[in-house]
Each structure stands twice: as C-alpha cells, then as structure tokens.
Amino acid sequence: MVKPATEPSPSTDGRDARWSDHRANRRQQILIAAAAAVCESGPDVGIQEIADRAVVPRSLIYRLFGDRAGLDTQLRQHVIDDVMARVVPTLSPEGTFLEAISRTIDAYVSWCSANRALHRLVSPRAPSGPGGDHAVVDAKTEVGLRISKVVDVVLAAGSPSSWASQSLAFAMVGMVDVTVDRWLDGPPDSVDAEQLSAQLQRWVWLLLRDTAATHGIVLAPETQVAELFR
Numbered sequence: 001m002v003k004p005a006t007e008p009s010p011s012t013d014g015r016d017a018r019w020s021d022h023r024a025n026r027r028q029q030i031l032i033a034a035a036a037a038v039c040e041s042g043p044d045v046g047i048q049e050i051a052d053r054a055v056v057p058r059s060l061i062y063r064l065f066g067d068r069a070g071l072d073t074q075l076r077q078h079v080i081d082d083v084m085a086r087v088v089p090t091l092s093p094e095g096t097f098l099e100a101i102s103r104t105i106d107a108y109v110s111w112c113s114a115n116r117a118l119h120r121l122v123s124p125r126a127p128s129g130p131g132g133d134h135a136v137v138d139a140k141t142e143v144g145l146r147i148s149k150v151v152d153v154v155l156a157a158g159s160p161s162s163w164a165s166q167s168l169a170f171a172m173v174g175m176v177d178v179t180v181d182r183w184l185d186g187p188p189d190s191v192d193a194e195q196l197s198a199q200l201q202r203w204v205w206l207l208l209r210d211t212a213a214t215h216g217i218v219l220a221p222e223t224q225v226a227e228l229f230r
Helices: 010-041 047-054 058-065 068-091 097-114 116-122 132-155 162-184 193-214 225-229
Strands: none
Touching: 010 047, 010 058, 010 068, 010 116, 047 058, 047 068, 058 068, 068 097, 068 116, 068 132, 097 116, 097 162, 097 193, 116 162, 132 162, 132 193, 132 225, 162 193
16 A cells, blocks of 8 residues: 655754755855955965855865856856846836936946956856856846847837847947956056946947937937837
C-alpha cells in the first residue's frame, strides 16, 4: 500500500524560509562588499579582500557563489541592477523631449562617472563569465525596447515603422554606451561628465528629430512627450 506523502510541518517550512533569507542576506552583504572592493582596488581585487570587507570567512564566499566566476557573474548582475535602478525611472514620458533625453543621459553618465571601476565590469569591452554577456545584453535590450515604445508613438503620426523605431532606439543606446565607455578610458584632460552628457543629448535629439522628419513629422524641442500618448 502506498503511503500518502507527508506534508512538511510548519516549523520545518519556517526554518527553511529563515535559512533561505539568511543566505540571501549574506549573499547581498558579500556583493555590496565586493562592489566596494572593486571601487577601491579594481576589478581584479582578491577574494580575501572581499571577505575581509564583508567580515565573513573566505570559505563562505565559495559556499554561496561556487567559485570566483560565480561571484563575478552575480556581481555583474548586481552592478547592472544598480544601473537600471538609476536609468529606468528616467524613461517615463514626462516633460519635453529635450528634458526627457537630458534626464536619462544625465542619469547614466553621472552613474558611470561616479562608478568607473564598476562600469568596467559591464562595459562593451569587459571580459565576461558564464551568463555575463547575456545579463548586459538583456539590460540594454530592456532600455532599447522602452525607448522604442516612445519612438513608435512619435512616428505613428506619420508613416509608422516598427523597424525604424527599434533601429533608432538601439542606435541611441549603442551610441551612448560606446561613447561613454571610450570617454572613461580616455585621457583625464578630455571633456568632463557634464560636457559629455550635453553632447550626447544633442546627438540623440538630432537623431530623433531627423528620423521623425523623414516620416513627415516635425518635432520641436519644447514638445511635451506626454502629448503624443493622448
């Protein structure tokens, strides 16, 4: 006779949940310490320095992340999450086109300028571990698709083209990403973050304005983005 499956007791479930929460908190503690260590010592910082900063035994890092590659992969995702937390809220259709462009590019450039060492982990030239490229590509894809929704609305007033909307959106994302990467790797006497952001804002605006013009739409800098969503 087959015995019915035994349901786990509430006390067992509670212990499992607490243990899972404890591991998640420890993992986050180590990732925060690793990010701080990278900022201070660079991307090649050692595991022991990270463990000392997190005030945990080195062995715990290996238990939670498997190996250095596992830690690097989750640290890269941690950095991407931080960037996205800064950039995604700026993509809302508020203000004029110039204000919207300025808001997003300022947020990205200021984050990169303040976190140069962390940016190297997710830059176009960063060495990637398992899943590393996918995490970066997924983040850029999300931003590109969000921007393309706005461009879709802009072009809908003329001759709409989803291909043009997505192509333009990803061209903007790629241009900003690579330009900032080159700037961070350039000489210290180059333009400052404010000047770089202003130039990128102008380029993005010109791309949007000229693409709209080819679809028979005249965009003015003072046009409210929200007006197009009504």
